Amino acid sequence: MAGEIPVVRFSSHNVQSGGRKWGSTREKVREALEEYGCFVALCDSVSMEASSVKMMEAMKEVFEVPLERKVQNVSQKPFHGYFGQNPLMPIHESMGIEDPLLPSNIQSFSNLMWPSRPNPLFCGNLKSYAELVSQLEQTVKKMVFESYGLKSLFLSHTQSTKYLLRMIKYRVPHRNEMNLGAFPHTDKSFLTILHQNSVNGLHIKTRDNRWVEYQPPSAQSSARSFIVMAGDAFFAWSNGRIYSAPHRVTMSGNRERYSVGLFSFNDGIVQIPKELVDDKHPQQFKAFDHQDYLRFYSTEKGQSSPSAIKAYCGVANGLLDSRTCIPMH
Numbered sequence: 001m002a003g004e005i006p007v008v009r010f011s012s013h014n015v016q017s018g019g020r021k022w023g024s025t026r027e028k029v030r031e032a033l034e035e036y037g038c039f040v041a042l043c044d045s046v047s048m049e050a051s052s053v054k055m056m057e058a059m060k061e062v063f064e065v066p067l068e069r070k071v072q073n074v075s076q077k078p079f080h081g082y083f084g085q086n087p088l089m090p091i092h093e094s095m096g097i098e099d100p101l102l103p104s105n106i107q108s109f110s111n112l113m114w115p116s117r118p119n120p121l122f123c124g125n126l127k128s129y130a131e132l133v134s135q136l137e138q139t140v141k142k143m144v145f146e147s148y149g150l151k152s153l154f155l156s157h158t159q160s161t162k163y164l165l166r167m168i169k170y171r172v173p174h175r176n177e178m179n180l181g182a183f184p185h186t187d188k189s190f191l192t193i194l195h196q197n198s199v200n201g202l203h204i205k206t207r208d209n210r211w212v213e214y215q216p217p218s219a220q221s222s223a224r225s226f227i228v229m230a231g232d233a234f235f236a237w238s239n240g241r242i243y244s245a246p247h248r249v250t251m252s253g254n255r256e257r258y259s260v261g262l263f264s265f266n267d268g269i270v271q272i273p274k275e276l277v278d279d280k281h282p283q284q285f286k287a288f289d290h291q292d293y294l295r296f297y298s299t300e301k302g303q304s305s306p307s308a309i310k311a312y313c314g315v316a317n318g319l320l321d322s323r324t325c326i327p328m329h
């Protein structure tokens, strides 16, 4: 346990499909996501540890860039570009890179930040981090699909996955300033993989409405600990089995916090597998367009709904009605 959050070890034995511990790790992963909506992946891989250390250094460097350049990180999609200088959350600053597995996207971001000099070290560090963590993301999804007996659906699902890499800095609040770094929310992603420097502050709400603080299993394991968290799309896809946990960030102490999230989304329509619908589990969600769900979430209706995903594509009372899911723009 890390605090109360389950810890799952990822070593070469557990992550190789068909490897010695694949089956037992797969069940632990699915159970943790159903029960807590998240777990801590403790990775034995030396390259993961080295890459996450370099990722933290890269983030420190990029947030030092002058504000007028950081704000040029813009996106058509809501919540994908620069966010900061917000009076409701003054200690929070974040930037995003869409499709970070495309080297040209990291390069374009780097060109915006450092227009007068290339920064190959930064680009290389981000590229290897995104590659390694996206592999972890795929392994986790594969485990859950398999655990539900839906192995055959994994390939087409994963082929339509898109990623967003989001870097976040939480500065130490000034005296008399709010210490809120991120409002309570559920992620709109399918899956999110978070990594932080050694400064805690992430709180996760359990199914029985208690806030628990994430702590790495030990101080030494901080650089190889990743928080794997299910988003609303995973919750809907699983017909409500997987929990999408509300979480928030608050700062205490006098050290800055850095975190980085790799968020996965689907391009196109997410179908609810018919195998996950039965008498005991009546259909709770209609098939939905994941990218359009992001747009819906940015509307007033999306923002004010107690559960945006239910408002977007939920089925009232477990009965499938004949209306199609019409997004509100």
Ligand SMILES: O=C(O)CCC(=O)C(=O)O
Pocket: 166, 168, 182, 187, 194, 196, 202, 247, 249, 259, 260, 261
């Ligand atoms: O900084 C963190 O640990 C959490 C960030 C988060 O929840 C988010 O970006 O969605």
Ligand SMILES: [Fe+2]
Pocket: 185, 186, 187, 247
């Ligand atoms: Fe989040």
